[in-house]
Amino acid sequence: MQIRMHDIDKAFGPVRVLEGVEFRLGAGEIHALMGENGAGKSTLMKILCGVYQADAGGIEVDGQPVHIRNTRDAEALGIAIIHQELNLIPQLSVMENMFLGREPRRFGVIDTATMKNNCRDYLKLLGAEQIDPEIEAGMLSIGQQQMVEIAKALSLNAQVLIMDEPTAALTDREIELLFGIMSDLKNRGVGIVYVSHRMEEIFQICDKISVLRDGQFVGERNIPDTNFDEIVRMMVGREIGERFPGRTQAPGAVRFQVEQLADEGQISGISFEVRAGEVLGVAGLMGAGRSEILKTLFGINRKTNGSVSLEGIPLTISKPQQAIAAGIGFVTEDRKSQGLVLSMSVRENITLTNLHGYARAGMVNGGAESRAVGQQIERLKIRTRDAELDVKSLSGGNQQKVVFAKWLEIKPKVLLLDEPTRGVDVGGKAEIYHIINELAAQGVAIVMVSSELPEVLAMSDRILVMHQGRQAGIFDAKTATQESIMAAAAGGQS
Amino acid sequence: MSPQQKALLQKLGPFIALLIVSGGLAVMSPDFLTVGNLLNVMRQVSINALIAFGMTLVILLGGIDLSVGSILALSSVFTATLISSMGVDPVAATCIGVAAGAAMGAANGLIIAKGKVAPFIATLATMTILRGLSLQFTEGRPVTGINSDFFSMLGGGYVAGLVPVPVVGMLLMFAVFWFVLKKTVFGRHVYAVGGNEEASRLSGLSVDAVKIWVYTISGAMSAMAGVILTSRLNSAQPTAGAGYELDAIAAVVLGGTSLTGGRGWIFGTLVGALLIGVLSNGLNLLGVSSFYQLVVKGVVILLAVLVDRGGKK
Numbered sequence: 001m002q003i004r005m006h007d008i009d010k011a012f013g014p015v016r017v018l019e020g021v022e023f024r025l026g027a028g029e030i031h032a033l034m035g036e037n038g039a040g041k042s043t044l045m046k047i048l049c050g051v052y053q054a055d056a057g058g059i060e061v062d063g064q065p066v067h068i069r070n071t072r073d074a075e076a077l078g079i080a081i082i083h084q085e086l087n088l089i090p091q092l093s094v095m096e097n098m099f100l101g102r103e104p105r106r107f108g109v110i111d112t113a114t115m116k117n118n119c120r121d122y123l124k125l126l127g128a129e130q131i132d133p134e135i136e137a138g139m140l141s142i143g144q145q146q147m148v149e150i151a152k153a154l155s156l157n158a159q160v161l162i163m164d165e166p167t168a169a170l171t172d173r174e175i176e177l178l179f180g181i182m183s184d185l186k187n188r189g190v191g192i193v194y195v196s197h198r199m200e201e202i203f204q205i206c207d208k209i210s211v212l213r214d215g216q217f218v219g220e221r222n223i224p225d226t227n228f229d230e231i232v233r234m235m236v237g238r239e240i241g242e243r244f245p246g247r248t249q250a251p252g253a254v255r256f257q258v259e260q261l262a263d264e265g266q267i268s269g270i271s272f273e274v275r276a277g278e279v280l281g282v283a284g285l286m287g288a289g290r291s292e293i294l295k296t297l298f299g300i301n302r303k304t305n306g307s308v309s310l311e312g313i314p315l316t317i318s319k320p321q322q323a324i325a326a327g328i329g330f331v332t333e334d335r336k337s338q339g340l341v342l343s344m345s346v347r348e349n350i351t352l353t354n355l356h357g358y359a360r361a362g363m364v365n366g367g368a369e370s371r372a373v374g375q376q377i378e379r380l381k382i383r384t385r386d387a388e389l390d391v392k393s394l395s396g397g398n399q400q401k402v403v404f405a406k407w408l409e410i411k412p413k414v415l416l417l418d419e420p421t422r423g424v425d426v427g428g429k430a431e432i433y434h435i436i437n438e439l440a441a442q443g444v445a446i447v448m449v450s451s452e453l454p455e456v457l458a459m460s461d462r463i464l465v466m467h468q469g470r471q472a473g474i475f476d477a478k479t480a481t482q483e484s485i486m487a488a489a490a491g492g493q494s
Numbered sequence: 495m496s497p498q499q500k501a502l503l504q505k506l507g508p509f510i511a512l513l514i515v516s517g518g519l520a521v522m523s524p525d526f527l528t529v530g531n532l533l534n535v536m537r538q539v540s541i542n543a544l545i546a547f548g549m550t551l552v553i554l555l556g557g558i559d560l561s562v563g564s565i566l567a568l569s570s571v572f573t574a575t576l577i578s579s580m581g582v583d584p585v586a587a588t589c590i591g592v593a594a595g596a597a598m599g600a601a602n603g604l605i606i607a608k609g610k611v612a613p614f615i616a617t618l619a620t621m622t623i624l625r626g627l628s629l630q631f632t633e634g635r636p637v638t639g640i641n642s643d644f645f646s647m648l649g650g651g652y653v654a655g656l657v658p659v660p661v662v663g664m665l666l667m668f669a670v671f672w673f674v675l676k677k678t679v680f681g682r683h684v685y686a687v688g689g690n691e692e693a694s695r696l697s698g699l700s701v702d703a704v705k706i707w708v709y710t711i712s713g714a715m716s717a718m719a720g721v722i723l724t725s726r727l728n729s730a731q732p733t734a735g736a737g738y739e740l741d742a743i744a745a746v747v748l749g750g751t752s753l754t755g756g757r758g759w760i761f762g763t764l765v766g767a768l769l770i771g772v773l774s775n776g777l778n779l780l781g782v783s784s785f786y787q788l789v790v791k792g793v794v795i796l797l798a799v800l801v802d803r804g805g806k807k
Contacts, residue, residue, distance in 0.1 A: 300696070324698035338696055343689035343756035352686055352697045359679045366677075406697065 001078060001159040001191060002026050003048070007057035010043055017043045020057070021217045023210055025160065028189045030182060032202040032223075035212035036235055036425040038395055041195050044212070045162050048193075049081040050074035078159035082149045082166060090138025095119035097137050098152045122151040126181050143174030150181065161185065162193045167201060168423070171286035172451075179205050197425055199228055200454070211235055236427045243430065244458035247437045251278035251461060255445040256414045258297065261306035266292045267469045268305065274414070274445040279436065281460030281477065282449040284489045288466040290449040291333060294416040297447075298323045298330045310413060324353060329407030331400075333418040333449075339403040340391050347373045347387040349402050354409040376405040380435055397428020404435055415439060417448040421455065433459060453482045467491045507801060508749050508765045515769065519776035526779055533658060539771035540660035541719045543764060545738055546745035547671045548599075548715030550763045551708045553746050554675075555688045556755025557613035559709065561602060562716040562742060563735030564624035569595040570720035571628050574637035574730035577645060584642040592717045598624060599713015603706030621739075628732040637730040649725025660722045664764075667715070671760045684708060689756030744791075745770055748798045769794070 003025040010018040018040045025031050035041050046052045048059065050071040058065050061077055068074050074081075088097045095115045096103075104114040119133040128147040137145060146166060153161055167175045182192055182205060194206055202209060203223060211218040211234040218234045232243075255276045262268035267289040274280045282290045295301040297308060299317040308315045310326055317323045323330070332338035340349050350373050351358060358369040373387050380401045384394055391402055400420065407415060420436070421429045436459060440446055450456045456463055460477045465488040472488040503510075520527040545562050552559045573591030576582040582590070598620070605616045640646075651659040675681035683704050686694045695701045716735070724730045748766030751758025773794060777787045 298696075320696050321698045321700065330696065332696060337690070338692050341686050341689035341693050341756065344685060348682065348686070352694070352699070355679045355682055362678050362680060364677055364679060364682065410698075 001189075002062050003079075003160060003191065004060040004063075005044070005048060005057065006060070008044065008047060008054045009056040010040075010047065010052065010054055016215060018047075018054075018215045021212065021215070022220075023048075023217070024220070025191045025193060027159070027191050028186050029208060030186055030192045030194055030206045032194045032196065032206040032209040033212070034196070034202070034209060034231065034235055035218075036395075036427060038214075039212040039235070040215040041212055042164065045081060045164065045193060045195065048074070048160075049079050049162060075156055078157055079162070080153035080156050080158035080160070081162040082146065082153065082164065084164040084166075084168065086142070086145045086149060088137040088145050088148060090136065092137060093134050094123075094131060094137055094140070094148050095133040097148060098122070098133075098155060118155065119151070122155045123147070125154060126151055127177075141171075141174070143170045143177070146170070146174075146178065147181075158190065160191045160193070162195070164195045165197070166194075167196065167198065173285075175201075197423070198452075199231065199426075200452075202231075203228070213237055232426050235425075244455070245430070245433055245437055247279075247440055249277055249441055251275035251440075252443060255311055255443075256447075257307075257309045257312075259307050261293065261296060261308070262304050263292055263296045263301045264304055265469075266301075267296065267466075270306070270464075270471050272464055272471075272474060274447060276443040276445055277440045278461045279440055279446045279448055279459055281456040281463040282447060282466065283453065283456045283463055283485050284466030284472075286451065288489065289469040290466050291418050292469075293466075294330060294418050294447065294449060298328060298416060324410055327410065327413035328416065329353075329410055329412035329414070330416045331403050331407060331418060331420055333422065335396070335399055335403060335423070339406075340399060342390070342392040344391060345388050346377070346382070346384050346391050346394070346402055349391045350376055350387075350405045351409060353406050357409070372409070373405075376408060380405050380408075381431060395425070395428065397424040397431065400424055400428070400432060401435070404432070408439075412444055414445045414447070417446060417450075419450055420448060421450070421452070429455075453485060456485070457482065465489050505750060505759075505762075508762055508769060508798065511798070512765050512769045512772065515776070516772055519772065519779070523776065523779040526776055529656075531775070531779075533656070533661060535771050535775045536661045536664070536768070537658040538775065539767050540658075540664040541722055542738065542741045542745060542770065543664045543767040544667060544715050544719040544722070545712075546742040546763045546767050547667055547760060548712035549739075549742040550671070550746050550749075550751055550758060550760055551675075551684055552613070552712050553743070553751050553753060554684050554755055554758050555705060555708050556691075557606065557705070557708070558617065558743070558753075559599075559602065559712045560614065560617040560739045561598070561621040561624060562712065562719075563738040564621045564628065565595050565598045565713050565716040566720040566723065566735035566738060567730075567732055568598065568624045568628040568631070569717035570724045570730040570734055571632050571637050571732055573717075573721065574640055574724055575631075577642055578637060578639040584640075584644045588645065588648070588721055591721060592714055595717020595720065596710050596714035599716070600706060600710040602713065603709030606709065607702040607705040625732075625736075632730075632732040634732060636732070638728070640724070640728060640730075645725050646728065647725075649722045649727075660726075663718070663722070667718075668760065668764050675760055680704070680707070685756055741770065744795050748795060 005023040008018050008021040021044055023044060033041050043052060047054050050068045050073050059068060066077060098119050099115055104111045116133045123129055123131050126147055131144055131147060137148065166178060170178065185192060196202060206223050208220060208222055209231065210220045211231065213235060252275055254273050256274040259271045261270040270293055272280060282293060284290045292301060296303050299319045299322055315326050336342060351369055355364060358365050377387060382401045383398050391399060421432050424432060436446060448459060457477055457480060463475045463477050463480055463485060465472045465475065465485055467489055525531055549559055569591045572594050573587050576587035576590060577584050602617055602620055605611050606613050648659055653659060653662050683699050686699060687701050687704050691701055723734055745766035746763050747753065748769055749762025751762060770791065773791060774787050777790060
């Protein structure tokens with residue numbers, strides 16, 4: 001099945017989101033759709049699957065114009081979408097989710113036996129027969145839930161599958177499995193639209209790429225004929241400079257020492273030191289205990305063994321307050337649930353860690369607070385019209401800068417970063433790297449957990465590799481390679 | 495209309511509704527728009543408003559306090575007993591009564607923050623317990639014989655011979671709450687914890703302390719409302735305050751504070767309480783039966799929430 005969307009316009013109120021956009025998808029093709037946050041990717045895909053209606057333009061299926069007025073029309077045409085936030089109902093079983101709203105019936109009663117058999121068949125097509133059709137969907141891992149969503153799309157006989165950032169929450173093994181399934185679907189003639197920010201994945205799995213910028217179609221390329229730099233240029237419309245800006249200063253004296261750190265069973269025997277102005281990367285597979293190191297250091301998880309000292313002074317940390325008092329900041333993995341108070345303004349979020357610093361006898365000095373916030377916004381180049389705007393109106397990259405600003409407020413000596421560029425677009429990533437480098441230049445000791453190996457290699461001075469809750473080694477970033485890191489992370493000898 | 499103007503209009507929605515309802519009543523009933531009647535309405539509103547101010551903090555936190563009516567009753571019979579049969583100085587007894595209400599609120603806060611019990615359940619339990627205690631304490635009979643000029647003044651007196659003391663108390667507490675929410679670290683922390691408890695804790699806020707303080711304040715406000723009620727009736731009823739939690743919640747919600755926490759303001763609550771008060775006063779003046787008044791009150795709450803929803807889409 002071939003899809004052609006042409007001259008698509010869409011506006012929400014006065015805001016034009018799409019203008020004259022083109023998009024083509026062939027049968028058996030994996031087609032990446034890229035663009036910075038807010039470029040209109042999601043809106044375009046929602047038009048294709050009937051969630052929104054285009055204001056102008058048309059959609060053709062195999063050369064015939066079609067009208068997609070709602071999701072039911074799209075399903076009838078064989079177009080299915082797998083949303084970034086999975087849409088399974090956690091309390092219902094896998095099979096109930098799969099056949100929700102179209103349960104097979106006998107004598108007006110749900111035919112559980114047929115439902116179970118059909119469910120099993122579709123899961124088997126994906127090589128996911130280990131998933132029990134009767135288990136509650138909420139009990140499955142994110143990766144397994146995604147398999148169920150894909151199986152559901154297959155059960156709808158989908159010829160076109162739209163996947164919105166499917167790998168964002170998957171483990172490396174699950175990603176591999178997903179890619180295998182995608183190639184398999186492709187061979188069966190299913191067209192896949194793949195929306196993602198992860199450039200490496202796109203070059204690995206996709207055949208073509210279309211780029212949107214500010215609601216306009218920039219161009220389409222065949223993957224073999226293009227490269228990383230060209231795509232980035234198309235996306236941001238300007239040179240963003242080096243992908244990973246370099247640091248020039250050498251690290252100073254040892255600032256942060258961790259010895260034999262252990263928590264309640266997820267990590268043990270972790271020892272490292274970080275110098276002032278040094279970035280220690282932490283790499284490893286998902287579930288290897290990378291984030292747990294940071295959580296234990298920050299007093300979220302309970303420390304059961306080991307010692308931590310800052311500038312030679314031993315620290316006792318059993319809750320985040322004590323970590324903050326010692327000068328440790330923590331940029332968490334999940335910005336929305338752990339980093340920001342979304343109902344508050346940019347200003348209120350930035351001063352959350354240090355409001356007492358602008359208060360006397362419990363009363364906030366609004367002038368001093370606003371001035372400090374203004375400086376932070378300028379320093380980190382946070383793009384917001386006004387510090388009083390809700391923080392949730394900002395793009396992902398700018399929200400992340402607000403989180404950094406929040407921690408700069410405590411003048412940190414040590415900064416723990418957990419996936420600092422997750423969900424941030426390419427332009428935003430480069431800016432966050434600049435901020436990390438600037439902090440290092442000022443002598444902050446930084447520990448950075450990241451799943452993106454190129455990022456870890458380029459941004460770190462040394463890299464601690466985790467394997468199954470223990471450290472597999474600490475590597476010098478200058479001599480380490482993706483292969484050597486992966487080998488250590490997978491438990492091989494290094 | 496820009497989004498900011500729209501947001502402002504929406505925020506002022508309850509206030510506009512109050513003006514419209516008041517205008518309508520002024521036209522329909524000549525007795526409504528007199529200084530005497532308006533001050534009377536405000537005096538009637540003051541009890542609900544005081545409870546609703548405390549409830550606003552609780553709801554901003556994303557919690558709920560069902561025990562306000564029971565706290566009101568127990569602190570009232572306690573205060574009245576101190577004065578009438580134990581000969582405690584009325585000023586001291588009043589202060590002790592409010593402190594007792596605060597202590598009951600603190601117990602709520604401890605159960606919720608340290609015991610990690612859902613606020614609805616925790617305060618449902620204390621609501622029942624405290625009601626039982628006040629009935630047992632008084633053996634189900636009202637406490638009378640207060641006989642104190644100071645105490646009668648708190649509910650029935652006038653400032654400058656015109657403005658009822660409870661109205662002055664209400665406006666004073668409104669100013670205090672406005673200041674606390676707008677200008678203090680504590681107020682900001684209430685919004686933050688209500689908006690995202692996890693992020694607040696990870697930012698170093700003392701989340702438990704904020705919660706305990708908020709429920710303590712709610713308890714103290716209920717006791718203050720109890721003082722006014724007892725003073726006006728010149729007796730303390732162990733059954734007083736039943737159902738008051740619902741009026742307080744209605745005032746908070748009418749005022750635009752979100753039940754999921756993190757968003758809201760105290761001015762809205764004052765307006766919400768006034769709107770409820772003005773409605774029942776006006777309907778009284780128009781001779782509408784009290785049964786129909788309940789229907790009208792419910793419809794208004796529903797309308798307010800629907801309008802609020804409509805604006806958010």
